[in-house]
Amino acid sequence: MQTDVLVVGGGVSGLRAAIQASVEGAKVTLINKGSIGTGSETAYLDHLIELTVVGVSENEEDKTLYAKDLIDFGRHINDEDLVNTFVTNSLAEYEYISSLGVPMEKIDHTYPSHRAPRLIKGIGHFGQNLLSRLKNEAISKGVNIIENATLYDVKEETSFRTAYVGLKAKGIVTDLRMQFSSLILATGGGGRIFSISTNPGGSTGDGVAIALKLGANITNLEFLHFLPLLVKPIKGYYLTSAIFTKGYMKNTEGEKYIPNYPPGYQSMEDAELQGYLLLDACMWIQKQILEKRVTENNGVYWDGRHLKEDIKERIPNSYEKLKERGLDLLEDIVEVSTGCHQLLGGVEIDSAGSTNVPWLFAAGEVAGGFHGAERLMGTGVMDGLVFGARSGSSAAKNAMNTKFTPEIEREKPENFEGSLDMDIQSMKQEIQKKMDHILITKDNTRLQSTRKEVHNIYAKLANIEILSLPVAQRLMLSECMNITVLSLAYIDVSMRREETRGSFIRTDFQQKATENNPSFVRLVNQDVFEVNI
Numbered sequence: 001m002q003t004d005v006l007v008v009g010g011g012v013s014g015l016r017a018a019i020q021a022s023v024e025g026a027k028v029t030l031i032n033k034g035s036i037g038t039g040s041e042t043a044y045l046d047h048l049i050e051l052t053v054v055g056v057s058e059n060e061e062d063k064t065l066y067a068k069d070l071i072d073f074g075r076h077i078n079d080e081d082l083v084n085t086f087v088t089n090s091l092a093e094y095e096y097i098s099s100l101g102v103p104m105e106k107i108d109h110t111y112p113s114h115r116a117p118r119l120i121k122g123i124g125h126f127g128q129n130l131l132s133r134l135k136n137e138a139i140s141k142g143v144n145i146i147e148n149a150t151l152y153d154v155k156e157e158t159s160f161r162t163a164y165v166g167l168k169a170k171g172i173v174t175d176l177r178m179q180f181s182s183l184i185l186a187t188g189g190g191g192r193i194f195s196i197s198t199n200p201g202g203s204t205g206d207g208v209a210i211a212l213k214l215g216a217n218i219t220n221l222e223f224l225h226f227l228p229l230l231v232k233p234i235k236g237y238y239l240t241s242a243i244f245t246k247g248y249m250k251n252t253e254g255e256k257y258i259p260n261y262p263p264g265y266q267s268m269e270d271a272e273l274q275g276y277l278l279l280d281a282c283m284w285i286q287k288q289i290l291e292k293r294v295t296e297n298n299g300v301y302w303d304g305r306h307l308k309e310d311i312k313e314r315i316p317n318s319y320e321k322l323k324e325r326g327l328d329l330l331e332d333i334v335e336v337s338t339g340c341h342q343l344l345g346g347v348e349i350d351s352a353g354s355t356n357v358p359w360l361f362a363a364g365e366v367a368g369g370f371h372g373a374e375r376l377m378g379t380g381v382m383d384g385l386v387f388g389a390r391s392g393s394s395a396a397k398n399a400m401n402t403k404f405t406p407e408i409e410r411e412k413p414e415n416f417e418g419s420l421d422m423d424i425q426s427m428k429q430e431i432q433k434k435m436d437h438i439l440i441t442k443d444n445t446r447l448q449s450t451r452k453e454v455h456n457i458y459a460k461l462a463n464i465e466i467l468s469l470p471v472a473q474r475l476m477l478s479e480c481m482n483i484t485v486l487s488l489a490y491i492d493v494s495m496r497r498e499e500t501r502g503s504f505i506r507t508d509f510q511q512k513a514t515e516n517n518p519s520f521v522r523l524v525n526q527d528v529f530e531v532n533i
């Protein structure tokens with residue numbers, strides 16, 4: 001078995017990248033942590049939300065406006081080349097997935113955050129439809145797909161690079177090593193550095209942590225999209241903003257939340273107003289958390305019972321899904337807290353999906369620069385398609401120029417005598433809880449103290465020789481280490497951004513800076529990062 005291009009991640013971006021690399025003549029292997037169709041954000045589309053929308057720009061005039069919408073919404077620190085590449089290629093990618101038979105329909109209205117009607121709605125279970133068609137296409141183009149395979153390390157040696165992969169099959173975890181020419185990171189988001197997130201459990205920021213280790217630049221890592229999310233029965237479940245903003249909230253002492261309406265507010269149907277109110281609600285919830293007026297799940301109470309049939313009409317899927325799990329939104333009061341929906345930054349790429357490491361490429365949520373300080377809705381799937389295709393093409397070209405004779409070698413598990421006498425799962429949860437304190441607002445004191453606490457955990461993990469452990473323990477350790485490294489980098493770059501911009505709120509620096517500077521972070525050594533803004 002030979003691998004020119006190794007794609008890590010089986011969501012929309014990884015599958016699109018693999019297809020393109022294969023079409024351009026490379027031998028491609030795609031590995032995915034779980035099975036394709038579960039455990040990715042793409043698989044969560046229409047499962048954790050009511051519907052999926054995809055922004056598509058169909059004419060020249062709209063392309064200019066779409067780019068302006070993205071940059072205005074991103075508060076002017078997006079990479080303009082990436083934005084222009086995105087709007088220029090969105091129609092072709094939409095036509096591509098249509099040609100594969102993914103059911104979609106145009107919606108004639110738009111959301112005010114998009115200043116033109118350019119949204120396409122997924123029909124049925126969009127995420128599953130998209131993944132199954134892309135997977136079939138990848139297989140038909142000769143891509144070798146290995147599921148339940150997790151990349152936990154990459155080593156560069158003089159004449160070759162090796163990917164260390166843990167492979168789960170029938171309850172047994174074995175080690176698989178792959179040599180490759182080009183590596184595409186398509187590992188999705190890193191929302192799981194916080195305890196509540198819409199992201200799947202495996203969104204532990206593996207790609208960003210691996211890229212840092214390989215010397216890649218990470219950009220705009222301090223920006224994220226947060227939301228009020230249900231704490232139970234489904235932790236991280238999102239109630240559409242049009243419904244959420246019409247409910248009432250109370251803390252555990254019975255004090256009511258009173259929304260701060262922005263000056264000149266007009267209609268509750270206005271998405272920008274809803275965005276503003278969600279942010280305001282999140283800030284109030286965070287205040288309750290910091291003042292300990294919350295439930296044991298860090299939640300406050302949300303009551304939407306007065307909305308009656310409006311709930312059933314607007315969020316029929318969510319209503320049914322939650323009812324099946326014992327929560328009736330028409331009769332019950334709900335616990336909500338704040339959670340992370342998306343890390344907006346990630347591995348710095350150019351419009352070809354290339355990074356500053358010549359053989360490393362990235363696409364989708366793991367990559368950064370396209371979004372700025374906020375995210376326009378309906379851009380995640382298209383981001384994965386546009387930059388997936390481009391990174392696949394670039395990786396294939398790179399592989400053609402640097403040929404290895406890759407070999408795949410399995411290790412015998414009995415070789416490993418070390419053992420991990422730590423409760424890694426609890427350490428992971430401890431980090432997530434500490435990071436919750438700096439999810440919504442930040443100040444220097446909280447950033448410093450969170451860094452100290454996260455670093456204490458880092459210090460316990462840093463000297464463990466991962467290869468001495470059985471493979472299953474390597475996977476646990478590497479996920480925890482990824483969360484830790486990503487958290488430290490996030491804190492360091494947040495400390496350096498001394499301003500408030502978009503969803504990045506520094507209570508000790510409440511003004512926007514005069515310059516529109518993106519941020520760049522790079523790992524210098526172990527836990528030392530160089531940050532440039």
Ligand SMILES: Cc1cc2nc3c(=O)[nH]c(=O)nc-3n(C[C@H](O)[C@H](O)[C@H](O)COP(=O)(O)OP(=O)(O)OC[C@H]3O[C@@H](n4cnc5c(N)ncnc54)[C@H](O)[C@@H]3O)c2cc1C
Nearest residue numbers: 009011012013033040041042053151188364365378380381
């Ligand atoms: C609830 C929700 C609603 C959304 N709604 C919309 C919407 O309406 N419109 C829109 O455009 N976007 C939406 N998005 C965003 C969109 O779903 C994502 O941006 C997009 O699916 C990301 O695709 P991806 O391929 O980058 O990542 P993913 O789909 O998450 O795929 C990454 C894959 O990599 C795997 N992986 C991770 N680490 C490793 C490793 N170390 N080794 C091997 N494999 C690994 C993961 O298991 C996963 O399968 C939504 C997201 C969520 C969560």
